[in-house]
Amino acid sequence: GMALTLARDHGVHVTGVTLSENQLATARRRxxxxxxADRTDFRLLDYRLLQDRFDRIVSVGMLEHVGAPHLHDYFAKLDDLLAPEGVALVHSIGHVSPPAATSAWIDRYIFPGGYVPSLSEVAAAVERTGLWAADVEVLRGHYGPTLNHWRQRFEAALPRVRAMYDERFIRMWRFYLAVCEAAFEESFQAVFHMQLSHRQYAVPVTRDYLYQRDPARDHSRPRDGMLHAAQ
Structure with missing residues (x-):
């Protein structure tokens, strides 16, 4: 979805890599x-095997699956793939507390091999590359409500879910959504938003550029404080 938005609304050519044949087929079909199709290039490829050079790199929800032993390899590859004036955006769930082991239950049933890094681990890995941590933002109060919405929609869609999965799956997925919502609301778990670059001025020195209002879209935007701030 993000790749199609970038290609359609911003006129860029997007290269996307995945290890999932199903995801690849879905992306190409959409x-x-x-x-x-002429503005997108979706490949079944390990990101570590990419040899291209990119003006922009966007990684959303991938860092959690890299694993602590490979954090340096991940950021070193970003360093290698990014053009001299380029910018990389890394968006990841993370801990704002010291490093902690992954929940054994989530590791077994939801994300085998997954690992939620702490900010200290991510910062240390970036520091060992030639990249600037040009902007680092901790998105607080976002993912808890997101999980709550997912849980509500899951419950509302139970007739469709039951047509595909059994009651054991439903109990497992319900527990997963609830426990993760609690982690974001009551524990030290948040989302990291990092912009990385080779040159310190590749990223604007303030965040003003993020909040430029588009008068043409104002009429269709609800006057909600949180939504307005996220534009």
Whole structure:
């Protein structure tokens, strides 16, 4: 979805890599349906094997699956792939407390091999590359409500879910959504938003550019404080 938005609304050519054959087929199908096949290049490829050079790199929800032993390899590859004036955006769930082991239950049933890094681990890995941590933001209060919405939608869709999965799965997924919501609301878990670059001025020195209002879109935007701040 993000790749198609970038290609459609911003006119860029997007290269996407995945290790999932199902995800690859879905991405290519959706790009073709929207007439964006010529602006997108989806590949079944390990990111470590990429040899291209990119003006922009966006990584959302991937760092949690890299694992602590490979954090340096991950950021070193970003360093290698990023053009001299380029910017990389890394978006990841993380701990704002010291490093901690992954929940044994989540490791077994939800994300085998996954690892939620602490900010200290991520910062140390970036420091060992040639990249600037040009901007680092901790998104507080975002993911808890997101998980709450997911849980509500899951419950509302139970008839469809039951057509695909058994009651054991439903209990497991319900518990997963509830316990993760509690972790974001009551524990030291948040989302990191990092911009990385080779040059310190590749990223604007203030965040003003993020909050420029588009008058053409104002009429369709609800006047909600949280939504307005996220534009």
């Amino acid at each position: 790009a073709a349906e929207e007439g964006l």
